[in-house]
Amino acid sequence: MAECHPVGFQWVVEARARGARVFHVDPRYTRTSALADRHLPIRAGADIVLLGALINHVLVNELDFREYVLAYTNAATIVSADFRDTEDLDGLFSGFDAGSRKYDPSSWAYEGVDEEPAAGLRGEQLEGGAHHAEVAGADQYGSGGAREQASPPTDPTLRHPRCVYQILRRHFARYTPELVEQVCGVSKADFAELAGAITENSGREHTTAWVYAVGWTQHTVGAQYIRTASILQLLLGNMGRPGGGILALRGHASIQGSTDIPTLFNILPGYLPMPNAHEHQNLDDYLKGAGAETGFWGRKRSYMVSLLKAWWGEHATADNDFCFGHLPRLTGDHGHYSTVMAQIDGTVKGYFVVGENPAIGSSGGKAQRFGLANLDWLVVRDLTLVETATFWKNGPELATGEMRTEDIATEVFFLPAATHAEKEGTFTNTQRLLQWRHKALDPPEDCRSELWFYHHLGKRIRARLSDDEIDRPLRELAWDYPEEGERAEPSASAVLREINGTGPDGRTLSAYTELKPDGSTRCGCWIYCGVYADEVNQAARRKPDSEQSWVAPEWGWAWPANRRTLYNRASADPEGRPWSERKAYVWWDAEKGEWTGHDVPDFELTKPPDYLPPEGAVAEDALAGTDPFIMQADGKGWLFAPAGLADGPLPTHYEPQESPVPNLLYGQRANPARRLYDRPESPYNPPESPRFPYVLTTYRLTEHHTAGAMSRPLSYLAELQPALFCEVSPELAGLVGLVNGGWATIVTTRTAIEARVLVTERVRPLRVQGHTVHQVGLPYHWGWDGGGLVTGDSTNDLLPIVLDPNVYIQEGKAVTCDLRPGRRPTGPALLELIREYRDG
Amino acid sequence: MAQGGWISRWPVLRQLRGEDGRSRAARSARTDALRPRTEQADSVARSVCPYCAVGCGQLIYVKDGRVTQIEGDPDSPVSRGRLCPKGAASKQLVTHPGRQKHVLYRRPHGTEWEALDLDTAMDMIAERVLRTRRQTWQQEHEGKTVRRTMGIASLGGATLDNEENYLMKKLYTALGAIQVENQARI
Numbered sequence A: 001m002a003e004c005h006p007v008g009f010q011w012v013v014e015a016r017a018r019g020a021r022v023f024h025v026d027p028r029y030t031r032t033s034a035l036a037d038r039h040l041p042i043r044a045g046a047d048i049v050l051l052g053a054l055i056n057h058v059l060v061n062e063l064d065f066r067e068y069v070l071a072y073t074n075a076a077t078i079v080s081a082d083f084r085d086t087e088d089l090d091g092l093f094s095g096f097d098a099g100s101r102k103y104d105p106s107s108w109a110y111e112g113v114d115e116e117p118a119a120g121l122r123g124e125q126l127e128g129g130a131h132h133a134e135v136a137g138a139d140q141y142g143s144g145g146a147r148e149q150a151s152p153p154t155d156p157t158l159r160h161p162r163c164v165y166q167i168l169r170r171h172f173a174r175y176t177p178e179l180v181e182q183v184c185g186v187s188k189a190d191f192a193e194l195a196g197a198i199t200e201n202s203g204r205e206h207t208t209a210w211v212y213a214v215g216w217t218q219h220t221v222g223a224q225y226i227r228t229a230s231i232l233q234l235l236l237g238n239m240g241r242p243g244g245g246i247l248a249l250r251g252h253a254s255i256q257g258s259t260d261i262p263t264l265f266n267i268l269p270g271y272l273p274m275p276n277a278h279e280h281q282n283l284d285d286y287l288k289g290a291g292a293e294t295g296f297w298g299r300k301r302s303y304m305v306s307l308l309k310a311w312w313g314e315h316a317t318a319d320n321d322f323c324f325g326h327l328p329r330l331t332g333d334h335g336h337y338s339t340v341m342a343q344i345d346g347t348v349k350g351y352f353v354v355g356e357n358p359a360i361g362s363s364g365g366k367a368q369r370f371g372l373a374n375l376d377w378l379v380v381r382d383l384t385l386v387e388t389a390t391f392w393k394n395g396p397e398l399a400t401g402e403m404r405t406e407d408i409a410t411e412v413f414f415l416p417a418a419t420h421a422e423k424e425g426t427f428t429n430t431q432r433l434l435q436w437r438h439k440a441l442d443p444p445e446d447c448r449s450e451l452w453f454y455h456h457l458g459k460r461i462r463a464r465l466s467d468d469e470i471d472r473p474l475r476e477l478a479w480d481y482p483e484e485g486e487r488a489e490p491s492a493s494a495v496l497r498e499i500n501g502t503g504p505d506g507r508t509l510s511a512y513t514e515l516k517p518d519g520s521t522r523c524g525c526w527i528y529c530g531v532y533a534d535e536v537n538q539a540a541r542r543k544p545d546s547e548q549s550w551v552a553p554e555w556g557w558a559w560p561a562n563r564r565t566l567y568n569r570a571s572a573d574p575e576g577r578p579w580s581e582r583k584a585y586v587w588w589d590a591e592k593g594e595w596t597g598h599d600v601p602d603f604e605l606t607k608p609p610d611y612l613p614p615e616g617a618v619a620e621d622a623l624a625g626t627d628p629f630i631m632q633a634d635g636k637g638w639l640f641a642p643a644g645l646a647d648g649p650l651p652t653h654y655e656p657q658e659s660p661v662p663n664l665l666y667g668q669r670a671n672p673a674r675r676l677y678d679r680p681e682s683p684y685n686p687p688e689s690p691r692f693p694y695v696l697t698t699y700r701l702t703e704h705h706t707a708g709a710m711s712r713p714l715s716y717l718a719e720l721q722p723a724l725f726c727e728v729s730p731e732l733a734g735l736v737g738l739v740n741g742g743w744a745t746i747v748t749t750r751t752a753i754e755a756r757v758l759v760t761e762r763v764r765p766l767r768v769q770g771h772t773v774h775q776v777g778l779p780y781h782w783g784w785d786g787g788g789l790v791t792g793d794s795t796n797d798l799l800p801i802v803l804d805p806n807v808y809i810q811e812g813k814a815v816t817c818d819l820r821p822g823r824r825p826t827g828p829a830l831l832e833l834i835r836e837y838r839d840g
Numbered sequence B: 001m002a003q004g005g006w007i008s009r010w011p012v013l014r015q016l017r018g019e020d021g022r023s024r025a026a027r028s029a030r031t032d033a034l035r036p037r038t039e040q041a042d043s044v045a046r047s048v049c050p051y052c053a054v055g056c057g058q059l060i061y062v063k064d065g066r067v068t069q070i071e072g073d074p075d076s077p078v079s080r081g082r083l084c085p086k087g088a089a090s091k092q093l094v095t096h097p098g099r100q101k102h103v104l105y106r107r108p109h110g111t112e113w114e115a116l117d118l119d120t121a122m123d124m125i126a127e128r129v130l131r132t133r134r135q136t137w138q139q140e141h142e143g144k145t146v147r148r149t150m151g152i153a154s155l156g157g158a159t160l161d162n163e164e165n166y167l168m169k170k171l172y173t174a175l176g177a178i179q180v181e182n183q184a185r186i
């Protein structure tokens, strides 16, 4: 965090100055370690064992925050008798289909769910086969999670053998300190200190926070890493409370916003799922298959209809399903890596790359470049000539003879972009905080914002339409943004206002609770409703830090409803009183009959703690006054996820696709549902292979940004970190014959790259399963061009394309490699070297 | 400041005499005459750092149509005026000489870039989108209505504004392009 989110880290330093203890779990010793109380080096790819052992420690010693767990989680809920755990099936949960490598999650359901009548999903499940994929896929459910009952059967004594609490105990029983030592390389003493610290610092008076970045997500079990932390935090009562939670440190200025208002294939704004051809034909079917009817997700019809109204305006009416039929349909995974394969296979003809640089920024760079070289046309918009724009002119495949410029038929348009200073708009930071940027000056020459580009592209496309039915969604599209200035820049405020939404009177709405299912409201992204409340751009608020409370509610605007801490009802006990004075945050004011506190309560303002839902209630009315997790069907924090995950209801340790050791826990070595693309452009290192004996992990430097297009051309930053290097321990350097400051060649079956050698004790060899495991650290900011003042080989070229099955993120943080002294071969000799490794 | 003529005020002399060279004895008449660039700015825009997701507040100073300085915004409860090396270097992101300011075009099989004006490029792109869309249109897939094109894909960075992502998703969806992705996946 100190390296990659330095200014955010000031708050950790401040907390430590006030007595907080800081543990840093990372394969490498970094600036974060230097400022922590304890650094625990860990083998990359083993975190579920560490977190699972913490869960086991809490359960075995009954250190859970029992009152919180009973009231706010599904610990007491009873699960179907059909459920089988990975402990029973040697690393598989019940429902796995070996042919399709996918789970049918029906046996993971709460008891009694089977009697529920078919609700869209069920009928599809019966069809079997490929449809299971969509059923198990997390994309299916949007932000509300899976459909479940509001009031499933429970055993508050937690003794029922099929209650979630007992299932957890059995599932994690073998995750012991000894196992942590064996699998993670973390000593029993270090584990004991960590376990003691987090349990002592949780409960009524204290909270513990977990903070992670892509070190947790870029794995074939990435979503389950976060799930493991969620289980731990729920057991310890650390969710929805100040100083608690799980904080995702996202790596880009508006990467959170890019998910909320997604340019992602599987979701629409506000985490509404994209419709699927297999399941949904009309709006009703779609909504039935889109998750829970209870909790606030039960209002999804209002969110969806308001979105369709924002997009198709007066053309969207109740009679035509609000133009629901205008939406294109999915048939499986259409994610980034599938798209690249479709480029290589020739299906994708045209590609827009906008402020992105997949030629060096995505895993398996060679596959990316082969995809680019097989397009009809490519549009690249950026500040500099990034490698994605110049692959045809000076890419590495020209040197190896795999491509010739004259043979590449791709037509390339490079359009220069505006910087953040030259346009206005909002970023959503890692805390869900929208902050408006005012424009400092106009962009120079041909440089334009993406807002300008897409607005004017849309206008030109719409000017060329036919009467053909396929053009109807474009003809009827609400695309009428006011333009400003001599460049005819569309008004970003007008777009933000559309995102916020308007009511029947045309005035902006104040909250998503005002959205209606009848077409009388319009809203481009329901979770952002309120950002333009009272016709005021709330994201532009800048009341100084010194003039408001520590929660700072008047700086920018946080979704939803300007809440700074989600699920903060849980910061009070079931009766609505703060768990302790120290940790008071949001509470029930019985006199006024409403929730109040330091933050906007994440609860219906006047729903009393003793509210019990009447029979047959829907949406939020179906949740009790003690149900803080208001987006879930049952209002509970899910220790066990009865549906919604593609790879199981509980996290389980699997080895990475490429690992030097076997899975000590199960016969099932790696995540059985992981997404593989075994292709010649991007093959895999065999597991436990002596040819690839070392663990490779990648990371960022403070002085650079991602693939370097925003940092390598800047002289200050280029000078601070001029060259790609690899970090190796003195032991490994001795073993391989590497010299500090010299060159090393790092090899995988994808390719080999060269880097300067940094011999350092910051990377330590670990003892894992009786062997010494050496780890190699590689930052990934370099490429061959990109307008960079400093250039170098692309680390991402080394990485495999194997994905988490829930979110289709690549496993970039734990792979295997070989190391050789000296520079890599050039030209065809490089291919020869790789061939030797592949065939070797 | 020490009294006397310019010689006795000369910093070198004062430091040799034992005054602390890291304090007032470092000051010269020239130092006193220096004014921060920020004071002379024509305008200041309140902005946000474009690198990581911490979201540090920035003050962007502009003079004569050029960015002259970018500082941390002391009012921000997120950053309290601080910027890390990237945020502090972000003036160069706007002003560095390697920045491309003109449209470039590479024709199929071409070996060099060619110049193209923005308006023509926009028309050419719009024409290609419509042509590819029509050529690759799928009304049905395995018997189910899909009304989409698998021929057009998009990958966006995560420094795009929310408003930009919104227009992208809206336009692509109306076009029937579904392979729309973002750094957020990566």
Ligand code: SF4
Residues within 6 Å of the ligand: A004, A005, A006, A007, A008, B049, B050, B051, B052, B053, B054, B055, B056, B079, B082, B083, B084, B085, B086, B087, B088
């Ligand atoms: S200044 Fe540094 S820490 Fe702050 S947002 Fe920018 S990159 Fe992140």
